Structure formats: C-alpha cells, structure tokens
Amino acid sequence: DAKTTQPNSMESNEEEPVHLPCNHSTISGTDYIHWYRQLPSQGPEYVIHGLTSNVNNRMASLAIAEDRKSSTLILHRATLRDAAVYYCIRGGTSYGKLTFGQGTILTVHP
C-alpha cells in the first residue's frame, strides 16, 4: 500500500491560515503527492497535487519538503466551508487508483 501519515484532526479559526501536514517517508522519486478533501455527505474533491516543486492553485498551496518525505497543504484563509476531511495520497499506484488513508478532520471555528 502507498502509505501516508496524517494527524487525525486539526482545528482552525475562520480567516486564519491552516497548515495540514503529511508524512510520506517511503515515497519514490516518481510518486506524485495528491490532496483530496471530502465534505460531509459528498464524494471526495480534488484539491491539489505536486511532484517536487511547491504548487499553488485557487484552492490551496502545496509545500513539498526538499527530500520529499513530507508535505504540507496550506489553506491561506480558512472558511467554514473548508471544514472537511483532508486526504494526502501518494501517487504511482497502478492505473491511477487512489489509496486513501483516514485523513485529517479539519474543524473551522467561526
């Protein structure tokens, strides 16, 4: 299995930045790092992915450590709608299937 390690839960206040960590110490050189999130009663939603360089999109930023053994998903200003389970997934599995862990439950306080 393509294993990653994330904290079970994190909390944030609205409009503050959130840094969600992920460890993937056994990652290979060609494995991408994907982040998906799942809001209550919905299917997972793509957030961002990257290989080596830091990545930015309209939803978030992804900071990847130089040794690629860890990464951090950054939500620059959390909103109540960002409350979700965030999954860090190591790519490279056959046919592109995603191997989800338990993820991090993010709670955002008003």
Place this chain on the structure above:
Amino acid sequence: DTGVSQDPRHKITKRGQNVTFRCDPISEHNRLYWYRQTLGQGPEFLTYFQNEAQLEKSRLLSDRFSAERPKGSFSTLEIQRTEQGDSAMYLCASRGRAGLQETQYFGPGTRLLVL
C-alpha cells in the same frame, strides 16, 4: 452540471436482496473507478475500467459483486445476496485520457443500508 452522477443516492434493502447502482461519468472520460467507503474510513478501491474493459479488481470485490461498463460510458455495480457488512457509501470516479496523475472526479455516492 456535467459532473459525475450516481443513482440512486440512497438505498435501503433487506439482507439477501440484490441491488444495482449506476454511475454516469463525465462524458469525455474513458477511465472509471468504483470505491467503497465505510463510516469513519477513507474510500477503498474496488475496481477500474478503461473504456469497457475491467482492468483491475480489488480483493474486496467478492464474487457477490459484479461491475460492468458495457459501452464504455455508464457503469453499473451489482451486489447479489446483500449482507449487513455491505452497508457503506459506494463512490464512482472518472478521469480523462492523460497520465496517471490526472485528477479524478468523484460522484456524490450511493449510500447503501442493508437491514
């Protein structure tokens, strides 16, 4: 909205009955996945289609489960002789023709409850 759709959204059935779920992927996507998610857990991969060919099946997919994608468009997942342990959310996802890192788009899921 032209996202992934799933039908029905909810299904309650009695143990021993057969159920069938449908997934309509994004129209230009030739790759389709089924996942299962139980309460408090992340989704688990069940099976993968590329066009109409079923190329990978998880060991989670027992012989009571069958999936089809007859014309490479929509897909169905059937569970025969349902058991209470089959109660879960069944998720479908699709992606396009690009490399393995292409984003997967998930449907809203079908929540199954077996009584």
